Amino acid sequence: MRDYAKEVLEGSPRAAARLISWLEDEDPRALEHMERLHAHTGRAYVVGITGSPGAGKSTLTDKFTFALRKQGLTVGIVAVDPSSPFTGGAVLGDRVRMSRLAVDPGVFIRSMATRGFLGGLAKATGEVVKVLDAFGKDVIVIETVGVGQDEVDIIRLADTTCLVLVPGLGDTIQSMKAGVMEIADVFVINKADRPGADQLYAEVTSRVEQDAHIRERAWTPPVVKTVAVDDEGIDDLVEAIRSHRRFLEESGALEERRRRRAREETLQMIHGELFRRIRDRLTADGELEALVEAIAERRESPYRAVQDVLARWLRE
Amino acid sequence: MTQDRKIKIIVAKPGLDGHDRGAKLLARIFAEAGMEVVYTGLRQTPEMIVETALQEDADVVGLSSLSGVHMYFFPRVVELLREKGLDDVLVVGGGIIPKDDIPELKKAGVAEIFGPGTPTAEIVEFIKKNVRTRD
Ligand SMILES: Nc1nc2c(ncn2[C@@H]2O[C@H](COP(=O)(O)OP(=O)(O)OP(=O)(O)O)[C@@H](O)[C@H]2O)c(=O)[nH]1
Ligand SMILES: [Mg+2]
Numbered sequence: 001m002r003d004y005a006k007e008v009l010e011g012s013p014r015a016a017a018r019l020i021s022w023l024e025d026e027d028p029r030a031l032e033h034m035e036r037l038h039a040h041t042g043r044a045y046v047v048g049i050t051g052s053p054g055a056g057k058s059t060l061t062d063k064f065t066f067a068l069r070k071q072g073l074t075v076g077i078v079a080v081d082p083s084s085p086f087t088g089g090a091v092l093g094d095r096v097r098m099s100r101l102a103v104d105p106g107v108f109i110r111s112m113a114t115r116g117f118l119g120g121l122a123k124a125t126g127e128v129v130k131v132l133d134a135f136g137k138d139v140i141v142i143e144t145v146g147v148g149q150d151e152v153d154i155i156r157l158a159d160t161t162c163l164v165l166v167p168g169l170g171d172t173i174q175s176m177k178a179g180v181m182e183i184a185d186v187f188v189i190n191k192a193d194r195p196g197a198d199q200l201y202a203e204v205t206s207r208v209e210q211d212a213h214i215r216e217r218a219w220t221p222p223v224v225k226t227v228a229v230d231d232e233g234i235d236d237l238v239e240a241i242r243s244h245r246r247f248l249e250e251s252g253a254l255e256e257r258r259r260r261r262a263r264e265e266t267l268q269m270i271h272g273e274l275f276r277r278i279r280d281r282l283t284a285d286g287e288l289e290a291l292v293e294a295i296a297e298r299r300e301s302p303y304r305a306v307q308d309v310l311a312r313w314l315r316e
Numbered sequence: 317m318t319q320d321r322k323i324k325i326i327v328a329k330p331g332l333d334g335h336d337r338g339a340k341l342l343a344r345i346f347a348e349a350g351m352e353v354v355y356t357g358l359r360q361t362p363e364m365i366v367e368t369a370l371q372e373d374a375d376v377v378g379l380s381s382l383s384g385v386h387m388y389f390f391p392r393v394v395e396l397l398r399e400k401g402l403d404d405v406l407v408v409g410g411g412i413i414p415k416d417d418i419p420e421l422k423k424a425g426v427a428e429i430f431g432p433g434t435p436t437a438e439i440v441e442f443i444k445k446n447v448r449t450r451d
Contacts, residue, residue, distance in 0.1 A: 013370055014370055014400070014401065014402075017370060017371055020373065021324075021373045021450070025322075087348055087350050088322070088350045089322075089346065089347035089351050091344060092352060092353060093355045095355070095356050095368065096356065099359070099360070099364065102356075102360075102367050108371055110371060111352075111354050111372060113322075
């Protein structure tokens with residue numbers, strides 16, 4: 001058997017690619033390799049790019065990555081697109097805007113389908129980030145799915161989250177659902193060549209100022225104007241992200257964020273593993289079906305059944 | 317629960333002509349058949365296509381060509397895949413390709429060529445039947 005963890009650490013893109021597939025498929029073979037990679041993670045800086053469909057996230061990712069490459073930094077990109085709930089298939093089209101990065105050995109791009117996972121990411125996105133981190137990428141960019149406004153999972157993975165807004169796409173402050181404005185560490189007003197850009201910029205800026213009055217915040221999100229297709233404003237974006245990073249590092253907030261992430265992740269893994277084990281046992285000996293039968297016939301309540309199952313499990 | 321293994325396919329349009337309607341349509345057809353399709357857009361070089369297949373761990377590469385560059389591009393993609401050790405990736409082609417060219421393309425390692433008007437179900441079935449089983 002191939003030693004994927006070792007190969008990833010030695011920089012083999014093929015090993016990284018295969019390990020990522022296993023993670024997406026929830027193949028248990030990934031586990032031992034991830035276990036060994038863990039000590040080599042935590043070095044990369046993770047940037048999230050989120051916003052409405054067609055806001056220019058991929059174009060920005062391309063330009064941002066190119067700017068980082070000029071500084072000599074290596075970049076991993078994880079681009080997430082939705083799976084069809086009807087067919088399970090997906091068209092992953094983000095690479096179209098990143099063609100020139102395809103043959104750059106300092107860039108590794110992976111497209112991911114959500115496979116039914118909600119929140120704007122795929123279930124395995126966090127794990128994939130770890131692989132690219134251990135693989136040695138300096139910066140990892142996550143492009144989220146561009147649908148609706150409930151996709152705020154990105155803040156759990158990204159050190160800096162950029163929220164991309166566009167004039168004329170209905171991206172007005174009034175239309176924002178509660179909690180969406182709050183995810184931004186950096187606001188990007190893209191397509192600033194379009195009418196309405198100045199107005200949107202003014203709106204967002206004044207909202208950010210208002211927020212600063214209402215609640216004392218250690219970080220005030222900068223608002224950056226870009227025309228991604230023309231490579232305009234990208235230096236400002238790079239600078240905004242860099243200053244947020246500096247803020248996180250100097251204030252100790254980066255450490256705190258990552259600790260919180262580790263805590264959530266650990267609890268989630270315990271949850272997943274416990275669930276898997278109990279489910280496997282219950283289904284293996286037909287007990288689950290018997291329980292379901294009893295519950296459906298109202299001989300047993302699900303509340304009671306859960307307590308019984310857990311009590312038995314915990315005793316063993 | 318382990319997920320169903322999904323077929324991952326790169327749909328690429330090598331060459332310089334600027335029409336991608338056919339390739340886009342193919343991408344949608346494969347997605348409709350439950351595959352995960354990485355659509356790469358126009359003007360892809362063989363190097364770009366193969367690097368993409370490598371990073372995406374693709375099972376299949378679907379090439380579409382209208383501009384008559386297939387005799388160079390298709391075999392070159394196969395050759396580069398082999399160089400990278402990706403011998404088990406299935407390569408299929410489509411577009412406007414003269415019948416006389418097909419034997420040579422197949423000899424070069426292209427698994428099948430689908431001319432215009434091939435029923436899409438046939439293409440999907442061919443892929444499902446011939447795709448590698450990833451261990
Ligand atoms: N006018 C203008 N068009 C832009 C700008 N940035 C991107 N676009 C165009 O907007 C369209 C969508 O760009 P993408 O980068 O694919 O947007 P996206 O947010 O990644 O889209 P999804 O991933 O599908 O949600 C493309 O046609 C781009 O060329 C810009 O600054 N100005
Ligand atoms: Mg995109």
